[in-house]
Structure formats: structure tokens, C-alpha cells
Amino acid sequence: MTKTNIVNSVGLDNGDMKSFKLADLPNNAANTMSARDVAILSQYFVTHYPELLQITAQKEIKFQIAKDQVKTEKNLNKMLPGEQYAVKGVTIDGLKTGTSDRAGACFASTGKYQGHRIITVILHSKGSNKDNRFKATQNLYKILKTEDHLQKIKVPSSVTTRKVANGVEKTMKLTPQHVTIWSPYDTKTNYTLGTQYKKKKLEAPIWKGERVGSLRITSDQLETLNGEPLTYSLYSATDVRRGNFWQRLLH
Structure with missing residues (x-):
């Protein structure tokens, strides 16, 4: 990962970290990563911590926040099987959405296609509609399905x-x-x-x-x-x- 700069583990701008901000960095300092580096990090996660996909594949999850109170959080990934932007023939089970003023709407997806693990990355999708990141990801899978094939090597x-x-x-x-x-x-x-x-x-x-x-x-x-x-x-x-x-x- 050669084009990555990590300011903090939260993802906020340095100034938003309040008392935890780094004194030697400006307030607008923020985490930055190239699309390739996001893909490398995603590959590391799914290879070394595959159990994470059991969480990211869930469409919603319930949290017990009080004795008699349960909160349900819906997965923001609209490409899971059965969801609005699911891709036929691809079983998507992750991975991470993200949005900021600087980076726009982003999405790192992963799923199985023809028995192989696929990872795609969309950064700063065009337009104000956050769903554009899913439409752009659909296009990447379409390119894979129409322009590439698996070559068998003995x-x-x-x-x-x-x-x-x-x-x-x-x-x-x-x-x-x-x-x-x-x-x-x-x-x-x-x-x-x-x-x-x-x-x-x-x-x-x-x-x-x-x-x-x-x-x-x-x-x-x-x-x-x-x-x-x-x-x-x-x-x-x-x-x-x-x-x-x-x-x-x-x-």
C-alpha cells in the first residue's frame, strides 16, 4: 500500500477528533487511499479474516441497547442477494460503503463469481445520488462477465x-x-x-x-x-x- 495516509482509525478529519486530534497536523488532515490500496486492504481482510463476511452478508442486524429496547440497523450495501442492485450470477457478501465530502460516495464490494472471490472498488462516484456507487459497481461486474473468461492451465x-x-x-x-x-x-x-x-x-x-x-x-x-x-x-x-x-x- 504505497498511496495511503492514515491520520486516525476512525475516519474523521483531524480537527473533528477534538482532544484526540494530532497536534502536529492541520485540522483538515484526513485519511487518504488510492483505489488500488483499498483493494489490497480488502483482499487482506477477506483472506485473513473471512469470518467478517458472515457479518457483512447480513441484510440487517439487531442490537440490544437496553433491557427492553432493541435497535435494528439495516445494511447499506444494496448489492446483497435479493437487494435492489444485486448482480445476477454474482453472490455479493460484502464489504464496505463510505461517504465523505472529500471522497464522495464510495463502495468496496466483494463476492463470488464462477467460484472465485472478486473485489471491486468505486471511489467518488459521480452525481449526488449515493446509489450511483452501486450502479458503477454493477458496470464493473458487467465488464468482467462480458469481456473476461477463466483460462484453465494444466x-x-x-x-x-x-x-x-x-x-x-x-x-x-x-x-x-x-x-x-x-x-x-x-x-x-x-x-x-x-x-x-x-x-x-x-x-x-x-x-x-x-x-x-x-x-x-x-x-x-x-x-x-x-x-x-x-x-x-x-x-x-x-x-x-x-x-x-x-x-x-x-x-
Whole structure:
């Protein structure tokens, strides 16, 4: 996140923080973020704290504010399933709306499309109608659905079958067998595959589902949020138990 400046964790201008404001900053100092940085932060949240989506997916929530008093707050996200701006084929379950005089009406959305997690960001949507941020987000999903498709890539056997030392078996299988990337409909993305393993030599015991390394996809036609190659984890497809003395000697 290279284009982010955080003044406080609340989101108010520095002057509105009253006794908590930062003395060395002007009153109009405020948090600023680029759309890319909002997307990076959103990706971090949904990757490391997926339980947040159980909250953001709720259309309303009730708060017990007194013994005999319950307050209901409605979710401001009008793109949740069944809501006014829901997108057909996309299950949106988050993430955050926001409005300020400086930034206008903003919306970071996330949802599942064709089994993949999608994140979009709209900042300072045009017009005075706050719903324009949802209409603009609809357009982003429309572009995705009409201009891009999932290109399936077969992971070569040189990656999915690896030698393993000191095991009952001499080799082990890795998953996934296939991965997918987003490509324009009229273009087939050219790419290069690379691997990086946690250890230089795979050595038993290794258990099914254990992460052993990563598959890295590089292409001039692919752009990622962090500028790094597209990366998929590689996992052991089976248990590889440590061999006995004679098995280890023969291997």
C-alpha cells in the first residue's frame, strides 16, 4: 500500500477528533487511499479474516441497547442477494460503503463469481445520488462477465510429481492439477510457470494437505495488486510416511 495516509482509525478529519486530534497536523488532515490500496486492504481482510463476511452478508442486524429496547440497523450495501442492485450470477457478501465530502460516495464490494472471490472498488462516484456507487459497481461486474473468461492451465507433471527422500514411496503427488487465470475473451494469455518449495529437498514424513511450496505464474498480460507473480499454493495429495532403515537405504 504505497498511496495511503492514515491520520486516525476512525475516519474523521483531524480537527473533528477534538482532544484526540494530532497536534502536529492541520485540522483538515484526513485519511487518504488510492483505489488500488483499498483493494489490497480488502483482499487482506477477506483472506485473513473471512469470518467478517458472515457479518457483512447480513441484510440487517439487531442490537440490544437496553433491557427492553432493541435497535435494528439495516445494511447499506444494496448489492446483497435479493437487494435492489444485486448482480445476477454474482453472490455479493460484502464489504464496505463510505461517504465523505472529500471522497464522495464510495463502495468496496466483494463476492463470488464462477467460484472465485472478486473485489471491486468505486471511489467518488459521480452525481449526488449515493446509489450511483452501486450502479458503477454493477458496470464493473458487467465488464468482467462480458469481456473476461477463466483460462484453465494444466500444471505439468514435472510439478505435480516430485521425488521425496526417506519415504516409503520414492515420489509423491502434488495438487492442484489445474489452475485458472482471468483472460480477455478474444485473447489467450501467454505465461511462464515457476515453482518455489519450502525446502530444497522434500523429505518424508509429509502428510496429505500439507503445503510444500508454491506455483508462480508470470506474464506480461497479467497484472496483480501487489505487482508480484500470481501464486498458488502446492499441497501434498497423499500421505508419504517415513520409510524403515532398509527403505531409506535403498532410496
